[in-house]
Every structure is written in C-alpha cells, then in structure tokens.
Amino acid sequence: xxxxxxxxxxxxxxxxxxxxxxxxxxxxxxxxxxxxxxxxxxxxxxxxxxxxxxxxxxxxxxxxxxxxxxxxxxxxxxxxxxxxxxxxxxxxxxxxxxxxxxxxxxxxxxxxxxxxxxxxxxxxxxxxxxxxxxxxxxxxxxxxxxxxxxxxxxxxxxxxxxxxxxxxxxxxxxxxxxxxxxxxxxxxxxxxxxxxxxxxxxxxxxxxxxxxxxxxxxxxxxxxxxxxxxxxxxxxxxxxxxxxxxxxxxxxxxxxxxxxxxxxxxxxxxxxxxxxxxxxxxxxxxxxxxxxxxxxxxxxxxxxxxxxxxxxxxxxxxxxxxxxxxxxxxxxxxxxxxxxxxxxxxxxxxxxxxxxxxxxx
Numbered sequence: 001x002x003x004x005x006x007x008x009x010x011x012x013x014x015x016x017x018x019x020x021x022x023x024x025x026x027x028x029x030x031x032x033x034x035x036x037x038x039x040x041x042x043x044x045x046x047x048x049x050x051x052x053x054x055x056x057x058x059x060x061x062x063x064x065x066x067x068x069x070x071x072x073x074x075x076x077x078x079x080x081x082x083x084x085x086x087x088x089x090x091x092x093x094x095x096x097x098x099x100x101x102x103x104x105x106x107x108x109x110x111x112x113x114x115x116x117x118x119x120x121x122x123x124x125x126x127x128x129x130x131x132x133x134x135x136x137x138x139x140x141x142x143x144x145x146x147x148x149x150x151x152x153x154x155x156x157x158x159x160x161x162x163x164x165x166x167x168x169x170x171x172x173x174x175x176x177x178x179x180x181x182x183x184x185x186x187x188x189x190x191x192x193x194x195x196x197x198x199x200x201x202x203x204x205x206x207x208x209x210x211x212x213x214x215x216x217x218x219x220x221x222x223x224x225x226x227x228x229x230x231x232x233x234x235x236x237x238x239x240x241x242x243x244x245x246x247x248x249x250x251x252x253x254x255x256x257x258x259x260x261x262x263x264x265x266x267x268x269x270x271x272x273x274x275x276x277x278x279x280x281x282x283x284x285x286x287x288x289x290x291x292x293x294x295x296x297x298x299x300x301x302x303x304x305x306x307x308x309x310x311x312x313x314x315x316x317x318x319x320x321x322x323x324x325x326x327x328x329x330x331x332x333x334x335x336x337x338x339x340x341x342x343x344x345x346x347x348x349x350x351x352x353x354x355x356x357x358x359x360x361x
Contacts, residue, residue: 007054012054087271087272087299088301088309089303089308090307093359095359096306096355099351099355100348100352103347104348107347108121111336112336117350123354125143126140128274128298128314129314132278132287132296135288139317139318141315141318142313144300144311144349145310145311145312145340146309146310146341147299147310147311148190149311150311153193154341155267155295155297156229157325158320159267160200162320164179178200179227179229180202180228181194181203182203182205182232183203183205183232183234184214184234184237184244185205185206186207186234186237187238188234200229205219205222205223212242214237214244217248218252220252221252221253229264230264230265230266230294231249231253231264231266232268233249233267233268235268236273236274236277237272238272243273246287246290249266250266250290265293265294267293268286268295268297270286270298271297271302272302273298274299274312276303288316295320298312299311310349
C-alpha cells in the first residue's frame, strides 16, 4: 500500500488563483458562477457549491452524482486488462466474477458466521499442500493472506521465532549480535521489508550475469552463520522470472549443518513460480519434497489467476509454526485460531481461488 501525504486544500486553491494559466478566466465570470457551471454535471439542481477534493464535504450529494464524479475521475487510470507491469491478474471468467461479487461482503475473519467459506479455505490449503508435495503425514498447515508480501512476513516471523527458541534452549543470546536472514539482491521489496520491520539483519547476496541475475547457493553460503534464521530462495525472480536453485541451496546447507551443527532452514518465495513450476516443470525439485524447505508462499492474484489481493503460505508441518504466533479468538462466537497481520478482509478472493481450482484443474 502506497503512502499519501495530507494536502491543504485552502493553500492549493490560493496558489491556483494566481497561476498564470488562469489569467484568461479572471474577468470572465465570478468564482461562484464558474463553480455552478462545473458542478452541474455532477450534482442535483439543489446543489450550488463545488465538492472539496481534500476534505470531507459539509453536506453530501446524491449517490448518482457521487458515482459519476468518481467514475469520470478514474478515467485517468490505465486499463487493467492492458496492465502487464504490476504483478496482478486482471481477468476472470464471468462465473468467477459473479462468485466474487456475491461474496464480497463476507468477512473472512468471522469463521463462525461463514463456515462454508472456512471449509473452502481449508480445501484450498489442502490442495496447495498436495500440489507442493507436503509430507504424507497430513500435518501441513497454512492460511490465506492479503498477498505474498503478508505471507513473506508471516513466514519470516516463524523463522525468527524458531531461531530464538533454539538460541534460548542452548543458553545463547538472541540480541548479540542478533538474527540475520539471507536472500539475493534480486529479491522483491517485501523480503527487505520483513527484515527492516522485524529487526532482522538483511544480508543481500550479490547477483550478476554469471549467476543469471539470481542468488547463487555458493555465494549465499558466504553470508550464513549461526545467527542466520533462514535463507529465502526465490522461485520466479521479480526481474527475469528465473528460478533460484532450491535443491542446490538445501544441499550446501546440509553440508554446513554437518560441519557446524547449525540448522538453517529454507523459505521459498514462490510468489510467481508457485503456480507455474508444478505444471510447466513437474520434474523440477523445489518444494516440500526437499526436507529443508519449511515454508512456501505464493500469490493467488498472480498465476493463481484471481483478482487482487490474495496470497497463500503453507508450512510443511505444525512444528514449523511456533504456537506463540497463533492467537485464540473468543469474541466472534466459537474459539477461532488466527495467524495473520490483517484481520477483517473479504472472503471473495479465496472463493475465487477455489473456483479456479475447480474450473481449471
């Protein structure tokens, strides 16, 4: 979500009065007349004042006028179906759109009120676990998120808490020098946000033409030590779409653990590749069939082919998700369990994802 600054409408209007581009209208008619002519397209015959842009109007206008004003202002936006640059899917079949609109008011946070929606969420988690070759023990666990960025935050937090627990059990400090996380310099900004927001040292592995502009496992090993909470391996680079070598990274980390006794897990950021690799490269090894991979995230609103915003994260087993991160909620009815940075959000994208699973297979 982008940050926006507060704008002082009075200051802007005062500056605009003296703007040279307005000199040809200074003597043509009064400010009140100009406002009335402009307002006619958007307001009823009872309205006489221009709607402010940067403060809430003292009185409202009709729903039709408000719609027309906002609709026309949005004409300056690009056309979503022509947008190939912002990493989101922009089209669904009419039946999918219908399901989205029918369920847009459902609050996914209220599990007790919408049990059928929760059952669909559980099926989606199970389908993804199966797609990513989770162990047959059936203990994989996961959740929908607002997007891959939130999923990465949740995955990184789980890594940090597990590292802290291991350090405390060994009688070692969790503050000096503190945790670090390793990933390639080609990483999407969400990975760096996790490190900065949650006080984890970010160790960026340089990439260049010799590494195909993705993280090299051999280079990554130069940045790993006993305080590394994990390595984030990217399946589908933001810049090129190339896959990083998950299996090679796991092999080197296994050798490192044999030598040092330090267990460094892998989280796979499969925001782009999670819905591509299983179908386009079915023999490529990158998922839970590699034991060192403890969690995987993907983006439902990319190659999951759902409208924004939807992400997913799956852990290979319940042991990989520290219980201290899971909240018990009692105020919406029955006991509910939650691990998320958001709370209230529409269930519509989750239902759209389930539609795609059934429709596309």
